[in-house]
Amino acid sequence: MADVRDFARRRLPRGIFEFIDRGAEDDVASAENREAFRRIKLTTRGLTDVSKRSAATTLLGSPVSMPVAIAPTGAAGLVWVRGELELARAAAAAGVPFTLATRSMTSIEEIAEKAGGTNWFQLYVWADRSMSWALVDRAAAAGFQALFVTVDVPVTPNREYNKRNGFSLPFDPGPRAMLDLALHPRWLLGVMAKYLITTGMPRYENQPGETKLTITQGGRENLPSARNDNLTWDDIRELRRRWPRALVVKGILRREDALRAIECGADGVVVSNHGGRCLDAAVAPIDALPAIAEAVGGRATVLMDGGVRRGSDVVKALALGASGVLMGRPGLFGTALAGEAGARHVLDLLQRELLTVLAQIGCPTIPEIGPDIIHGLARAAALQVVRESS
Numbered sequence: 001m002a003d004v005r006d007f008a009r010r011r012l013p014r015g016i017f018e019f020i021d022r023g024a025e026d027d028v029a030s031a032e033n034r035e036a037f038r039r040i041k042l043t044t045r046g047l048t049d050v051s052k053r054s055a056a057t058t059l060l061g062s063p064v065s066m067p068v069a070i071a072p073t074g075a076a077g078l079v080w081v082r083g084e085l086e087l088a089r090a091a092a093a094a095g096v097p098f099t100l101a102t103r104s105m106t107s108i109e110e111i112a113e114k115a116g117g118t119n120w121f122q123l124y125v126w127a128d129r130s131m132s133w134a135l136v137d138r139a140a141a142a143g144f145q146a147l148f149v150t151v152d153v154p155v156t157p158n159r160e161y162n163k164r165n166g167f168s169l170p171f172d173p174g175p176r177a178m179l180d181l182a183l184h185p186r187w188l189l190g191v192m193a194k195y196l197i198t199t200g201m202p203r204y205e206n207q208p209g210e211t212k213l214t215i216t217q218g219g220r221e222n223l224p225s226a227r228n229d230n231l232t233w234d235d236i237r238e239l240r241r242r243w244p245r246a247l248v249v250k251g252i253l254r255r256e257d258a259l260r261a262i263e264c265g266a267d268g269v270v271v272s273n274h275g276g277r278c279l280d281a282a283v284a285p286i287d288a289l290p291a292i293a294e295a296v297g298g299r300a301t302v303l304m305d306g307g308v309r310r311g312s313d314v315v316k317a318l319a320l321g322a323s324g325v326l327m328g329r330p331g332l333f334g335t336a337l338a339g340e341a342g343a344r345h346v347l348d349l350l351q352r353e354l355l356t357v358l359a360q361i362g363c364p365t366i367p368e369i370g371p372d373i374i375h376g377l378a379r380a381a382a383l384q385v386v387r388e389s390s
Helices: 002-011 014-021 028-039 083-094 108-114 129-141 160-165 175-182 185-198 233-242 255-263 285-296 311-319 329-361 376-389
Strands: 057-059 062-064 068-070 098-100 119-123 146-150 246-252 268-271 301-305 324-327
Touching (some): 002 014, 014 160, 028 311, 068 083, 068 098, 068 329, 083 098, 083 108, 083 329, 098 108, 108 119, 108 129, 129 233, 146 233, 233 246, 246 255, 246 301, 255 268, 255 285, 285 301, 285 311, 311 324, 311 329, 324 329
Parallel strands (some): 068 324, 098 119, 119 146, 146 246, 246 268
Antiparallel strands (some): 057 062
């Protein structure tokens, strides 16, 4: 994964790479997401037959080859031509779900028609609720199996590096950004030039009517914001009424919020701090996970994201109560290298690592992973959090 990230860093313009790779403000939360995983150590069960090990399981009613899904990311269409479709096809080939972001550059209908596999849709709720309800109806009509409503971005996050890099959306590059683009001819010719000579400037394909603008069009005054500071639990209830399939609330870090989501009709929650891209002082999701999983107690599916880079990270999340994880940045970096083939390489890497770790810890199947494989202080701390919050 580190090699893939490094290749993507060299291929992509700095503004786009840092938009994907970095967090918010001082990058504390994004770094802590990884460090929290590193602190957790595993024990092993000896003399266990692992010759027939399998990572297969079920997520939100769909069979998957491993307990991993592609997280919603809004930049896939900037790292490769029709990047969302490439990434979705890689997920389908690998047997894992793909989550399409609201601010994607490939339409709901095209993903449903051409990607195959299990597709989920991520929703931002606009201040004009009718815009979001229209997206919900489109996703339902297209056969998407789950709806993930993101609730942890009430206002625009403070990402100072975007200003330094001259990178923002709508895209209006200054001299620094123009030099950045010129120094990355493979991206300029292989991505942007291909768009311009085929379909034209990339646009937000899932925004309705006059708001379906290109990435260079409009300012904040005529591009309705997907940041909604008046979102409430009533909106979750309304989504439950409108959405006929699995409903998941994404961006939960408190046990009481997880319980409230279930009370409002959610079938699952994602323990997430948005990859460290919003609140830079946020707790790492893997640290918040045990108390939330304990509180939910099997009444709903608990997923987590933030910092997943290795097969051992997946095992740690499952041992602390998650049913599966979402992974965002690595899929984008793989797509940036070689489209579908690059994304598939990333997923193959993760699956091979996961199967190796299953053998090493003596857990040949996913259901056999439990908190007993978490060692020492990390396990004691997790159990203490559960006791204090109960």
